[in-house]
Each structure stands twice: as C-alpha cells, then as structure tokens.
Amino acid sequence: MEPSAVAGTQALLDGREARLLLGLDFAGTYVFAVEGAIAAIAGGLDPLGIMVLSFATALGGGILRDLLIGATPPNSIRDERYAMVAFAGGATVLFLHRFVTYVPPLLLVTLDAAGLSLFAIAGARKALDFGLRPLMAVLMAAITGSGGGTLRDLFLNHVPTVLRADIYAVAALAGALVMVAGQRLGLPSRTMALVGGAACFALRMVSVWRGWSLPHFSLTGME
Amino acid sequence: MEPSAVAGTQALLDGREARLLLGLDFAGTYVFAVEGAIAAIAGGLDPLGIMVLSFATALGGGILRDLLIGATPPNSIRDERYAMVAFAGGATVLFLHRFVTYVPPLLLVTLDAAGLSLFAIAGARKALDFGLRPLMAVLMAAITGSGGGTLRDLFLNHVPTVLRADIYAVAALAGALVMVAGQRLGLPSRTMALVGGAACFALRMVSVWRGWSLPHFSLTGME
C-alpha cells in the first residue's frame, strides 16, 4: 500500500506522515510522563523526584533500547524536545496534583495502551532498521514499551509490576510479533505496523477489561 | 603451547576450538538462565517475569560489559542464539518447575561455578581485546560473571547477594588476575586462560564447601 505518487507528492506525504508520527511520539511520551509523575507523588517523592520519574518512565525504555542496539547517543538525549515533553507531563501533574484523583482510570489506561502500542511498534521498527534479527527486534518492542515503567518501579523500590502481573509486555511482544511476521511474509510494512499496533492495543485493553493475568507457578507445583 | 601446525590444520583446530568455546558459552548461558528462572518463581513472578529474569541473569553481565568496553551492539543482542538459549533455560524451569526441588543443590552450584569461571575468563579476555588496561580487564571479569545475578537481585528487590555474602565475584577476580598476570609474564595465553578458569572454579567450590565468606565490619568496629 505504499503510495505510488510522483516524487513531490511522495515527499509531501512523507513530510506529513513524519510530522504525524513525531506528534504521536510526543503524545505517548507525555502520557507516560504523567503516569510516572503520579507514581512519584504516590511514592512520596519530592518535585525533583517527580521530574526524574517523568523523564525515566517516558524515555527510559527508548534510551535503553537505543543503548542496546548501538544507536548512541539515544534519540531522546540528542533531541531535547523529548525531555521538554516529559517535563511538561511532570509539571502538569505537579500543578494539578489535587485533581489527579478525578481523572477517570479508564482514560489513563486507554491512553497508556495507545502509548504502549506506539512505543512497541516504533521500537521493533528501529531495531530492524539497525540490523537486529527479528527475535531481537520483538524483544526491543517490549523493552521500549515497558522499560520506562520498570525503571520507575525500581526507583520506587518495588518489584516491577510488569514482571509479576497484568498483560503488558506480553501485549507489546504480541503486537511486534504480528508486525515482524507480516513483514517477513512480504506484506506491506506500513499496514503491518498498523495491524501490529492494533493487536497490541486490543490485547492490552481486553486484558484490563477481563482482568487477565498470566498464571503463577511455585517451586512445589502449587499456587 | 600454540599449535605450530600447518595453516590448514591450524584453521581446522581453530574452527573446532571456536565451536567448543561457543558450545561452552551456550551451556553457561543455559545454566545461568535456569538459576534466574528458579529465583523468579521463588520471587512470585509470572511467566513473563521468569523469561525476563532468565535473560537478565544469563546475559545481563555480558551486555553490561559490552556496553562499558564499547562493544556495541552487545554480542548477545546481535546474535539471537544467546537469547534463544536463555529462553530455553527459562522454559525448562517453567515446564519442569515441580521437579526443581529434586535437583541436587551441589549440581547447580558446580554448574554455576563452571559458568562463572567461563564468563569471568571470557570477559577479561574480551576486555583485553578491546584495549582495556589489565586492572579494568580484571574488573570486567567480575562484571561479566556476577552482573547478571546482580540484575536479578535488583529486579527481585533484594540487596545483591554478591555484595554481602559468599566468595563469588572474588573468585572471578582471582581467576582473571591469575590469567592477566600470567600473560603479562609472557606465559602462553591459552594455558593461562585454563589456569585462571581453574583457579576461579576451585576457589568458588572450596568456599561453598567450607562455607567461606568475607569478614564483615561495622562503623563502631564491632561485628
């Protein structure tokens, strides 16, 4: 489904699409930063800690992915606009912290699922662009999508939620797997990115709605 | 003791040796992954967490070393077989978790000590190959051997065991020191790698057998 237009139109479309993708990336960064800031306040951190957790939650996953795939300096260290967006998310919570409890949880969950899908697909895409093998690109989707939340939990001295509850990184893995598999089958990459992102979003939303978690095991065979 | 054979035989030997080393590396990765998965189940993680801890415990030390010495992307990110072996270790525990308690502890300790020795020597070797100074190469041995277990403990919200008990990183340091010192004295590098690895293995096994730990100190001078 690549548009087969003349070069000028193509460049125009590409420019528009690039701006749209950048806008979505900033929106996802903002949402993750807001969630990091809320967790920081709930964890008793001070305003500096709130800003650090906004930054780490929103950008930590992408930074870790970039370090691992050799894309240094990481994109969000080179381009200061990502830090500005993350700090804007932190500042929003700082100034409106009295009203955070009025935000409908479903709204936050939905925006977070959208951010997760975007980060997962973009993470896998970038890993493939840097020459990683398909399996590793799928792993990078999970790291991009859930690495920031893992860092946030480590700073707050919790066992990372993603390792013990919810269908979260699994949704990122599933979405990236759909995208990478489709591309290997020769399907158009833009379409497969949309399908993979939708799969991640749908799996995450349904799992929250139905209260799905992965099963737990114990070393004696009982729960 | 470098074999002074004709080029063809040399290449054949090198090919065999390279395959042997790769096989040992995979075996060590598998053992460390199994240990990470067992710790993950004991810590109440879900299957995703079990796989993450398998990966982090088995490959985290080598990845950290590669990031620090500038060998990016890290070897186990570029070569997907390492991730496959680590996930195989995690899957083994996941499917056989009821039988884990029947594994003789001495077997796990022995395999772990062998993995530690291999990782420590390989880590120091690679650091030297990347131009690091001898002292730093010895430190990289400890990071390669115990970095994964440290990550595992941090994910599980424990103070890393390696920092407070056992002779573990110290065995890695000692083995690497023997190897690096021997090479500086002009002894053949392959022999010194074997001697250093044996020293690490022996020190680790004897310390487990005798229950050795490093002494503890307090700021008031008493234990």
Added chain:
Amino acid sequence: MEPSAVAGTQALLDGREARLLLGLDFAGTYVFAVEGAIAAIAGGLDPLGIMVLSFATALGGGILRDLLIGATPPNSIRDERYAMVAFAGGATVLFLHRFVTYVPPLLLVTLDAAGLSLFAIAGARKALDFGLRPLMAVLMAAITGSGGGTLRDLFLNHVPTVLRADIYAVAALAGALVMVAGQRLGLPSRTMALVGGAACFALRMVSVWRGWSLPHFSLTGME
C-alpha cells in the same frame, strides 16, 4: 579572561591547569568513594560490596553520562587511575572503619558539596563538548553529580535519597544552568565554570545549613 600569553606560556598554563583539574577530579572521586564505602558498611555489605559501592558511587554518575552522550568506552573505564582512586577511598574506610564515626559530619558534607560542584560542572562541560543541546547538558550535570549516589541507594535497596529529600541534584542543575546560560550570553567559559561551580556549592551548603528540602505533595492535595 583567557590568558593572552605567548604560545609557550599558554601551553605551560594549560598543562598546569590540566593537572590541577585532573587532581581535583581524583579528589572528588576519592571523597565520593569514601562516602560509598561508609554507606556500604552501614548497609551490612562485605569488603567486596564495599569496593563495589566505592566504585559505583564515585564513578557511576560519570559512566552513565558517558554512555548517554556516546563517549564510549567511558573515561573511567579507559583510564584505570579513576578505579585506583575509587578503590583507595574504599580501602581507606575498610582499614579505618573504627574511626569513621569521629569524622566531623560538616567536613564530609563540605567535601561532598565540593565534589558535587566539580562533577556537575565537568559533566555539563563534557556534554556540551559532545554536541548536546544546553538543556540536555544541564541534565547531564545532575546525572554526573548524583548518578553515583543513586546507584549506591539502589544497590542498598533504598529509594534514592536524591529523589525524595535534600537540595542536591537541584544544586547541580542550578550551577550548570548558571554556567550554560552565561556561556550562551557570550561570557568567558572559564569564568562561568567557576561561577556555576560556586553557585552549586553555595546552594548545597546553605540548604544543608538551613535544612532546606523541596516541598512534598500528595494526590489528595494535603501533605
């Protein structure tokens, strides 16, 4: 205020200044390592843990900065003297641990504030040299100055102090902001480095003296 001397004198001055800066860098490393070792003993770590925390506290911030700005291998991995100085700090505490309680707290706080100022200014300077934007250079000042202490707290299984109490990273940010802003206004870089470092030192010392902390917020609007 760059000295407008003949080339020879300039080189001589530069050599002296370079040696002075290196000496200060080692002194800051030593102080941070001593603090890491004291925290390690207080946290019940063994001698290996004491040495690891000396290294991580003293050099972790600079290593993290170097990884993030793409200066790999990090300076303190390439130049083994930094590790030697850090281990000397750890060994000092190990051998003199009975006397640590006799060290006046104000002395440690003052030396630490001096180290923080030096690390913050040097961190921002290096980030600018590597082409980072001013905002990111200011962030790198905070990471260089407080990243090591954050790592130390994570190893000891604490929520990092810098995220919840004291004016510490904020002093690093303020000092670096003064330096970067002054340079953008065309003021001489050496002078602005001194002014920025003095600002960081003064803000840190006054905040300890007056017991300043950042305010805390809660999600219900009350403390």
